[in-house]
Amino acid sequence: MPDKDHAPLPAQTIVVNALGTLDNPNLLLAPGGIDRSKLAYGNSAGAVDERSLADARAAGLSAVNVTLGHVAGSDDPFEATVRDIATWDALIRQNPAALRKVFTATxxxxxxxQGQVGVIYGFQNTEMLGGDLDRIRLFADLGVRIIQLTYNGRNHVADGATVADDRGLSPFGVDVITRLQREGVLVDLSHSSTATCLEALDIATRPLAITHSGCRARADHPRNKSDAELRRLAENGGVIGIYSMPYLRTQGQPQAADLISHIEHALEVCGEDHVGIGTDGCVSAIDDMPAYRRHLAAEIETRRQLGIGAPGETAEVVLFLPDLCGVSQFARLAELLAARGHGDARIAKILGGNFVRLFNETLTPRFPA
Structure with a gap:
């Protein structure tokens, strides 16, 4: 699905994907290609190649929050996470002209x-902490900048979006948030339950993020956020990244118009200083859609077996927007927003300016690893 028909963004445009990947998905689809089963769940470092790096820069991507470490599965969460950090450190060292590890907004x-892509190290779970708060400093010193409290289910910190009896934060979870903010790590409330989200915002002393979600008022799905959560996030000074995932609709395949609808609702509730993008996807286009759909069906089954799937997941709905994908996705999004009457300054905030501001306010500098 090549997509290079739109004019690129101006060179100075900052684009921050608050949750995404740098991998080339086609490496997972080709016969004899990378065996995803040999990678930790969520690990995409092994699928980064010259094409995906070139596509990221061609798309105008300035930085992306990539998921490192344990999300689910049988590997020891701490050991798998440390290995993954080492893998990404090596990848960045091997590609100094293309990649830069992000410690601060600067x-x-x-x-x-410098024509690089900033790599923001992030977690989508806290199980790698075990019960040890001191691991937060360890991971912060290793360059982890964003930590999501929970995936869809319940862990020792909090409840996720698909937990039926929502209990919110645990006492340990309260301590985790306090320590994360003390260490200058951004707390991510994506995948959280409603109670977890609101309780975390109530105790936070710094702005928080929802790096990849949508608006429940536009699609009533547990992975999306209610107006109460969005409003409280904005009052806290935080930013939500709107994703390009199936949950933009409750039925059928979402398209670019659905993304615009969610962005505009978030703008209405939160204000233009608190809305960004977190696609939860890659930049490189899919070359072989039949192979992709077979891979997607297997991935959905894996998620079901791991107990981390979300309602409505089906191989009939792809994990990107068919009319807003590939290297032109950010430029095309800017065009669509402009056509809806949004000005250049607002579009610049949505594409990346708001998350740069948030990182500047929340991330404590660390020495490069």
Missing amino acids: DILDAQA
Whole structure:
């Protein structure tokens, strides 16, 4: 599905994908290609190649929050996470002209200026902490900048979006949030339950993020956020990244118009200083759609077996927007927003400016690893 028909973004445009990947999905689809079963769940470092790096820069991507470490599965969460960090550190060292490890917002600006892509290390679970708060400092010193409290289910910190009897934060979870903010790590409330989200916002002393979600008022799905959560996030000074996932609709295949609808609702509830993008996807286009659909069906079955699937997941709905994908996705999004009457300054905030501001307010500098 090549997609290079739109004019690129101006060179100075900052684009921050608050949750995404740098992998080339086609490496997972080709016969004899990468065996995803040999990678930790969520690990995409093994699928990054010259094409995916070139596509990221061609798309105008300045920085992306990539998921590192344990999300689900049988591997020891701590050991798998440390291995994954080492893998990404090696990948960045091997590609100094293309990649820059992000410690602060300044690294994003420097990456943009030097034609690199900033790699923001993030977690989508906290199981790698075990019950040890001191591991937060360890991971922060290793360069982890964003930590999501929970995936869809319940862990020792909090309840996720698909937990039926929503109990919110645990006492340990309260301590985790306090320590994360003390160490200058951004707390991510994506995948959280409603109670978890609101309780975390109530105790936070710094702005928080929802890196990849949608608006429940536009699609009533547990992975999306209610207006109460969105409003409280904005009052806290945080930012939501709107994703390009199936949950933009409750039925059928979402398209670009659905993304625009969610963005505009978030703008109405939160204000233009608190809305960004977190596609939860890659930049490189899919070359072989039949192979992709077979892979997607297997992935959905894996998620079901791991107990981390969300309602309505089906191989009939792809994990990207068919009319807003590939290297032109960010430029095309800017065009669509402009056609709806949004001005250049607002579009710049949505594409990346708001998350740069948030990172500047929340991330404590660390020495490069």
